[in-house]
Amino acid sequence: MRQRVVRVALTAALVAVVLLAVPLALVIRSSLYADQRDALERAALSAAVRVNTDYLSGDPAELPAPPDGGHLGLYDTHLRLRAGDGPATGDAPVRRALGATVVRADSAGDLTVTVPVPHAEQVIGVVRASSPADAVRDRVLAAWAALAGACALALSAAVLLARRQARALATPLEDLSRHCRAVTDGDLSARAAPSSISEIDQVAHTHNEMLHSLTELLRHERDFTTNASHQLRTPLTGLQLTLEAGLTQGDARLRPVVEEALATTRRLHDTVEEVLRLSRSRGLPHAVAPDMAVSRLVRDLEGRWHGLLARDGRRLECTTEGVADDARVPGAPLAEILGVLLDNARVHGRGTVRLTVRDLEDALAFDVTDEGGIEQDPAHLFDRGHSDGGQGAGIGLALARDLALSLGGRLSLTGRRPSTFTVLVPVRGGEPQDGG
Missing domain, CATH: 3.30.565.10 (Histidine kinase-like ATPase, C-terminal domain)
Incomplete structure (x- = not known):
């Protein structure tokens, strides 16, 4: 029973953990990637605001510091890198940003966000912000590891609580089982002890009452058999003595009848003794x-x-x-x-x-x-x-x-x-x- 209770509790805890941890793990992954793209987009927008048209005539463009571990680059309409860090030639996200849209994409193992630089209702360049996808993946794995540790801790606590509860449930039942085996072995004085569980206490109380009633019933039956046998043996003994005396003094013609009566009383005496023996053995071999x-x-x-x-x-x-x-x-x-x-x-x-x-x-x-x-x-x-x-x-x-x-x-x-x-x-x- 103890193992069954532990298995049920562990299964329930495992199902709860899986139903909670799997969606949470997906949310953590999505959130970390979204946060990183948001950070890249903010950096790219901040850089696009600082770019002026003079960079097309050869003046250097000033870009803010890139996000930690990331890169910022300014590209002209011919996809050439004019300032900052990045590929020498603009990639597909840069090309798509020339259409006056903000583009979030993955490129060559990087997370990239490209923001167009507008001027006089025209796009005069594109700011590209990027960071390695491996860094975000490492953060995701670290968060998942922490989540797995929390799940393992929760399962361990569930197992400990289940074992404690199983012990609390099984101990009184095992005690009741031992008392039942003792009764089976013939010890009618065995009684189940109370426990802290009301339902089991009710079963134990009913068991004790039943055993008490059974003991009283058996005692009354044995007492009746013993009393009846005792009361029968006394007159039978007297009848045997009378018949034995009649054999020595009676009429010879009555002798066979007296002998038969004496044999009958002896058999009756043996019957009484066997019934008494059977009552003492309680029907057991x-x-x-x-x-x-x-x-x-x-x-x-x-x-x-x-x-x-x-x-x-x-x-x-x-x-x-x-x-x-x-x-x-x-x-x-x-x-x-x-x-x-x-x-x-x-x-x-x-x-x-x-x-x-x-x-x-x-x-x-x-x-x-x-x-x-x-x-x-x-x-x-x-x-x-x-x-x-x-x-x-x-x-x-x-x-x-x-x-x-x-x-x-x-x-x-x-x-x-x-x-x-x-x-x-x-x-x-x-x-x-x-x-x-």
């Missing part, structure tokens, strides 16, 4: 340790969702394609993502649901496919609050996408008919940490 083997994750998902789909007369097929045995992924968050996709296929899809895991060397692709189709606009499919066919709250896919991003992965729709969602998750091999 966050390193999560790969703590579960892919094979165990697939088995757990199959055990959980097989019965739910079977109740609706549908099948669940889980396969892995070339996935290494030691490939590990973040179990809890990935289980939440795939759970959302499987539930979405159960509620909105039809036919057989397939969970396929593919090895992509530095990442694993988890494909969830059913035999239905996606009618909703893919551009809004992951927008929070949008749901297919008006069923649900439109939160599941948005939450799954945020969870995938928090893992450094990506969730996308890779097929509309049949509907296919793909989760890409970075992986690494490692020693088992969970006994699975």
